[in-house]
Amino acid sequence: MPETATGPDGPDPALAVSWSLEQRMPGQGVIEHLLALQGQQRPRSFLHRIFGIDPLAAGSHSRYNGALGEIAIGHLLTALGPDWTVLHAVPVGAKTADIDHVLIGPSGVFTINTKNHSGQSVWVAGHVMMVAGRKQRHIENARYEATRTAGLLGRQVRATVPVAAVIVIRNPMTLTVREQPIGAVVLTDQQLILRMLSCRPSTRSAK
Incomplete structure (x- = not known):
């Protein structure tokens, strides 16, 4: 049953806590949005099905x-x-908006931003990330998610809660990290579990 926390100016939707959070499945927000988009499309015709026309809507x-x-x-x-x-x-x-995954465990609290760049080359140097030669905002977005989560948790428990941002690149062709960004860690899906079991979140604030 959802419970809404109260901030200094009254009920704050951003602080809403749902006891069913643990029941949400991976990708649920994206899937719900995708289904809504698909529900607006006309069903494929018989010929479209025969010739394997892509059922996904544009975008x-x-x-x-x-x-x-x-x-x-x-x-x-x-x-x-x-x-x-x-x-x-x-x-x-x-x-x-949602956060792909939030982890709470012996090593700390982490937000995970998953990026499916299968078969692409990814290059990271500090605050810059390039995917297939194009600059992306994954680092800035991941740090924002961690900062926001830390703020929301801190208001709930009335204490400082360090939260580390993790960007997981799924199945890249290559991942080259010249320098890890401040306030975030970039790694592959194959490195994820070992990293989570061994590291602690940075106490440096995301900038």
């Missing part, structure tokens, strides 16, 4: 690939064991 492919990535990482996270609480597709704010 839906990135969401579909994103959902596949979140599902794959969610499956990997089951290896963390019972000492960890793993939450998927955690809603933040009053709109449709």
Whole structure:
């Protein structure tokens, strides 16, 4: 049953706590949005089905690939064991934004931003990330998610809660990290579990 926390100016939707969070599946937010988009499309005709015409609506492919990535990482996270609480597709704010995964365990609190860049070259140097030669905002977005989560948790428990941002690149052709960004860690899906079991979140604030 949802419970809404109260801030200094009254009920704050951004602080809403749902006891069903642990029941949310990986990629749930993306899947719900994708299904809504698909529900607006006309059904494929018999000939379209025969010739294998793509059923996805225009602009839906990135969401579909994103959902596949979140599902794959969610499956990997089951290896963390019972000492960890793993939450998927955690809603933040009053709109449709969510955090792919939030981990709470012996090593600290982490937000995980999953990126499905299968077969692509990824290059990282400090605050710059390039995917297939194009600059991306994954680092800035991941740090924002961690900062926001730390703020929300801190207001709930009335204490400082360090939260580390993790960016997981699923199945890249190559991942070259010249320098890890401040306030975030970039790694592959194959490195994820070992890293979570061995590291502690940075106490440096994300900038």
